Amino acid sequence: xxxxxxxxxxxxxxxxxxxxxxxxxxxxxxxxxxKQVLSxxxxxxPALRAIAIIGPSGCGKSTLIRTVNRMHELVRGARVEGRxxxxxxxxxxxxxxxxxxxxxxGMVFQKPNPFPTMSVGxxxxxxxxxxxVRDRAVLDAAVEKALRQAALWDEVKDGLDQPGVALSGGxxxxxxxxxxLAVGPEVLxxxxxxxxxxxxxxxxxxDLITELKERLTIIMVTHNMQQAARVADYTAFLYxxxxxxxxxxxxxxxxxxxxxxEKYVTGRFG
Amino acid sequence: MxxxxxxxxxxxxxxxxxxxxxxxxxxLMLVLCIGAVLIALIPLLSILFEVFRxxxxxxxxxLLTKRQYFQYFAGGGIANALWGSVLIVGTASLIxxxxxxxxxxxxxxxxxxxxAAVVRFFADVFAEFPSxxxxxxxxxxxxxxxxxxxxxxxxxxxxxxxxxxxxxxxxEALHLVPDSVREAxxxxxxxxxxxxxxxxxxxxxxxxxxxxxxxxxxxxxETAPLVVTIGGSLFFAxxxxxxxxxxxxxxxxxxxxxxxxxxxxxxxxxxxxxxxxLAINISVRVIxxxxxxx
Amino acid sequence: xxGPTPIFPTDAPPPSGGxxxxxxxxxxxxxxxxxxxLRALRGRRLGDLVFVNLTRSAAVVVVGLVVGIVASLxxxxxxxxxxxxxxxxxxxxxxxxxxxxxxxxxLVWGTLVTAGLALLLGVPxxxxxxxxxxxxxPPVVRTxxxxxxxxxxxxxxxxxxxxxxxxxAPFLRDSVYPGLQATWGWTGLFGGAASGYSxxxxxxxxxxxxxxxxxxxxxxxxxxxPVAQREAALALGATPWEVVxxxxxxxxxxxxxxxxVLGLARAIxxxxxxxxxxxxxxxxxxSLLQPANTIPSVLANEVFEASGTHLSALFxxxxxxxxxxxxxxxxxxxxxxxxxxxxxxx
Numbered sequence: 065x066x067x068x069x070x071x072x073x074x075x076x077x078x079x080x081x082x083x084x085x086x087x088x089x090x091x092x093x094x095x096x097x098x099k100q101v102l103s104x105x106x107x108x109x110p111a112l113r114a115i116a117i118i119g120p121s122g123c124g125k126s127t128l129i130r131t132v133n134r135m136h137e138l139v140r141g142a143r144v145e146g147r148x149x150x151x152x153x154x155x156x157x158x159x160x161x162x163x164x165x166x167x168x169x170g171m172v173f174q175k176p177n178p179f180p181t182m183s184v185g186x187x188x189x190x191x192x193x194x195x196x197v198r199d200r201a202v203l204d205a206a207v208e209k210a211l212r213q214a215a216l217w218d219e220v221k222d223g224l225d226q227p228g229v230a231l232s233g234g235x236x237x238x239x240x241x242x243x244x245l246a247v248g249p250e251v252l253x254x255x256x257x258x259x260x261x262x263x264x265x266x267x268x269x270x271d272l273i274t275e276l277k278e279r280l281t282i283i284m285v286t287h288n289m290q291q292a293a294r295v296a297d298y299t300a301f302l303y304x305x306x307x308x309x310x311x312x313x314x315x316x317x318x319x320x321x322x323x324x325x326e327k328y329v330t331g332r333f334g
Numbered sequence: 335m336x337x338x339x340x341x342x343x344x345x346x347x348x349x350x351x352x353x354x355x356x357x358x359x360x361x362l363m364l365v366l367c368i369g370a371v372l373i374a375l376i377p378l379l380s381i382l383f384e385v386f387r388x389x390x391x392x393x394x395x396x397l398l399t400k401r402q403y404f405q406y407f408a409g410g411g412i413a414n415a416l417w418g419s420v421l422i423v424g425t426a427s428l429i430x431x432x433x434x435x436x437x438x439x440x441x442x443x444x445x446x447x448x449x450a451a452v453v454r455f456f457a458d459v460f461a462e463f464p465s466x467x468x469x470x471x472x473x474x475x476x477x478x479x480x481x482x483x484x485x486x487x488x489x490x491x492x493x494x495x496x497x498x499x500x501x502x503x504x505x506e507a508l509h510l511v512p513d514s515v516r517e518a519x520x521x522x523x524x525x526x527x528x529x530x531x532x533x534x535x536x537x538x539x540x541x542x543x544x545x546x547x548x549x550x551x552x553x554x555x556e557t558a559p560l561v562v563t564i565g566g567s568l569f570f571a572x573x574x575x576x577x578x579x580x581x582x583x584x585x586x587x588x589x590x591x592x593x594x595x596x597x598x599x600x601x602x603x604x605x606x607x608x609x610x611x612l613a614i615n616i617s618v619r620v621i622x623x624x625x626x627x628x
Numbered sequence: 629x630x631g632p633t634p635i636f637p638t639d640a641p642p643p644s645g646g647x648x649x650x651x652x653x654x655x656x657x658x659x660x661x662x663x664x665x666l667r668a669l670r671g672r673r674l675g676d677l678v679f680v681n682l683t684r685s686a687a688v689v690v691v692g693l694v695v696g697i698v699a700s701l702x703x704x705x706x707x708x709x710x711x712x713x714x715x716x717x718x719x720x721x722x723x724x725x726x727x728x729x730x731x732x733x734x735l736v737w738g739t740l741v742t743a744g745l746a747l748l749l750g751v752p753x754x755x756x757x758x759x760x761x762x763x764x765x766p767p768v769v770r771t772x773x774x775x776x777x778x779x780x781x782x783x784x785x786x787x788x789x790x791x792x793x794x795x796x797a798p799f800l801r802d803s804v805y806p807g808l809q810a811t812w813g814w815t816g817l818f819g820g821a822a823s824g825y826s827x828x829x830x831x832x833x834x835x836x837x838x839x840x841x842x843x844x845x846x847x848x849x850x851x852x853x854p855v856a857q858r859e860a861a862l863a864l865g866a867t868p869w870e871v872v873x874x875x876x877x878x879x880x881x882x883x884x885x886x887x888x889v890l891g892l893a894r895a896i897x898x899x900x901x902x903x904x905x906x907x908x909x910x911x912x913x914x915s916l917l918q919p920a921n922t923i924p925s926v927l928a929n930e931v932f933e934a935s936g937t938h939l940s941a942l943f944x945x946x947x948x949x950x951x952x953x954x955x956x957x958x959x960x961x962x963x964x965x966x967x968x969x970x971x972x973x974x
Contacts, residue, residue: 370756464897
């Protein structure tokens with residue numbers, strides 16, 4: 065058993081919010097019922113970068129990003145302890161509204177999940193409508209902007225009234241990204257966004273991620289190490305709910321300090 | 335987009351007026367949903383309370399053992415109606431259950447493709463026929479044919495109601511039996527009909543029992559088809575060809591009679607009805623939900 | 629949903645028992661007629677043939693009964709259509725009158741208004757219950773609560789009628805209707821002396837009766853909504869109610885519609901509870917506090933003592949009821965069928 069403390073980039077929680085740190089995770093633990101799935105995660109995630117979280121399945125990667133927009137606690141019996149500090153503010157502090165957190169931290173899921181009864185435009189506008197935007201012109205402009213950011217505009221601009229589920233799988237996933245972008249989040253969480261897509265659709269999403277990190281911080285879970293190597297600036301390796309190593313992606317893949325990391329990235333695992 | 339909102343108040347805490355309104359709107363709507371549950375519980379509790387309050391005191395040895403008197407007379411019982419219900423529902427079950435179970439076996443074990451889909455669809459629609467229509471059917475076929483009201487006409491109507499119910503519950507129960515059980519039976523060299531007849535049915539017997547019980551309780555509480563078929567006699571039915579009363583019939587006639595003595599018998603009969611129906615339903619639901627949780 | 633594919637076609641030879649499997653019990657010789665019969669039936673093809681055809685004929689009975697019901701109503705109702713004809717469109721149902729009048733329109737009107745009103749009152753409550761059961765209630769509460777709600781469906785309709793006569797109608801007459809007349813009387817919907825036995829009372833009783841049906845189906849519909857849909861709304865910062873309104877209800881809308889239509893079909897066919905509280909007056913009504921009548925109620929009250937043209941006219945009413953109920957029903961089943969298919973694919 066490898067001691068997880070060794071080599072993991074431990075920082076005192078909430079003390080190291082240099083301007084470049086967007087999300088600072090400190091002493092984070094998470095449970096499903098009595099089963100602990102994350103133990104003592106400390107992680108400073110820099111702003112305007114793409115960060116990949118890798119690890120074997122069941123290591124807690126999805127749980128980790130779901131704690132960043134307080135989605136984890138929605139599962140019955142799920143529990144979180146510790147701190148997640150976004151822009152200097154602990155989102156688990158008492159009095160914080162989880163709904164307000166989710167509005168500023170967008171999320172895209174494994175399988176594309178557009179609302180089936182809404183049109184392409186309606187899907188993108190859904191979040192704005194929740195926020196009370198009713199003005200047709202404002203909505204149209206926001207829809208176009210979000211679809212352009214998601215590199216989908218050219219493909220759907222003539223069919224904004226078509227049902228969102230009529231699009232191809234890859235388009236649907238970009239639609240979901242556009243839907244998340246429309247409310248103007250500062251952090252975008254991607255939970256294995258390409259796992260249900262073919263290679264061409266995958267490469268489009270990867271290109272998109274590279275563009276998007278100019279504007280916002282991207283945290284993505286992936287089971288695909290090549291994908292992490294291609295798009296991420298930083299990579300975190302999780303194993304059995306513990307953070308084993310976090311560093312620049314290149315160093316994780318070329319000169320990892322932990323034996324476990326090396327074994328995993330070279331495919332000599334288990 | 336601004337980055338680095340250090341210091342100042344927590345943006346995740348300071349919610350706008352709009353957010354506050356949204357939050358309260360959400361709370362309000364969900365409270366209304368809980369209110370809907372209460373709205374449904376009030377009549378349930380009121381029915382149980384009133385029937386038992388007025389009916390339990392009426393339940394006496396005489397009520398359960400004496401036949402009905404002419405409705406203006408106090409005293410007398412509902413024993414003839416109790417006997418009528420047992421006779422009618424029993425006969426209906428004897429006719430309807432086997433047909434329903436066999437049809438359910440057909441759908442589950444042999445039914446494929448279009449013919450089975452048609453039968454299934456017919457059974458679904460059939461199960462929702464207004465019961466008075468079934469009564470009218472029995473009246474047109476049995477009462478008009480024999481020339482008089484009878485236990486059999488009522489039993490026929492109820493058996494017709496029972497068939498689609500039992501068909502669908504049987505099919506569902508047999509669906510729950512895994513194919514491995516069938517394979518095991520066939521591997522023993524049993525012919526298919528015996529695999530179905532003994533192995534599969536035995537594996538599904540819990541589901542068959544609960545389905546049959548629910549069907550039984552449904553026709554036990556049925557009134558409309560009986561109103562037009564059994565004739566409503568004050569005496570014990572001597573056989574299937576005789577006129578009869580039933581518990582539900584007594585409730586209907588008594589409640590609408592405006593005569594106190596008959597109303598008392600109506601509450602008494604309603605209590606017996608409710609006790610039987612609730613006992614069956616509660617036990618079946620508790621057992622099935624236990625099984626589902628496992 | 630289609631049945632499981634049979635493992636072997638019914639007329640194919642089943643696999644042999646194997647070297648060890650020649651099952652001793654099965655092979656042991658039996659004596660007497662029973663043994664003889666069993667051995668004959670073990671000529672597998674015969675046994676299977678008999679059994680398959682037995683079950684198939686039961687299935688044919690199911691279809692045959694439906695056809696028989698339709699045919700029987702048609703045959704018995706035909707003389708009335710010939711004798712009365714356009715008289716069915718009259719404004720009054722008065723079989724005892726001189727001459728007898730068989731206008732079915734007020735009864736159709738009564739049936740549709742009570743059922744429609746019941747739907748209006750019952751469906752929102754049923755959806756609320758379904759939302760609680762699928763979205764809010766913790767599992768510990770969920771099962772007992774749905775059992776309790778479904779008990780409402782188990783209560784015989786004649787017991788509802790009894791309760792309606794002695795509890796609900798007097799309560800509405802004394803505590804609700806005077807207020808309704810005072811505040812909403814100007815609409816004209818609540819005119820006349822309120823005896824308690826009226827269209828509105830019947831509709832309220834019907835609403836209570838369809839709640840368990842509609843809520844049980846709706847709960848299943850809502851539980852079939854994928855978690856991903858809820859999460860999509862949550863991730864946009866939706867409040868719990870907004871999740872329901874934005875993701876859950878729209879996703880299940882055709883199923884919810886099907887549940888309501890099924891509730892409507894039940895309300896239209898309900899007989900005993902309605903006949904006991906609606907006041908049984910066979911004429912048009914304009915106020916919801918007036919007594920009226922419905923087709924099932926007339927059937928229950930009059931078949932007993934009818935004969936000749938009157939009886940035939942009642943069968944004709946039965947056909948009308950049947951057609952209305954059947955149309956609504958098939959519509960509901962088709963809606964729910966599509967839902968089941970989609971559920972099977974998901």
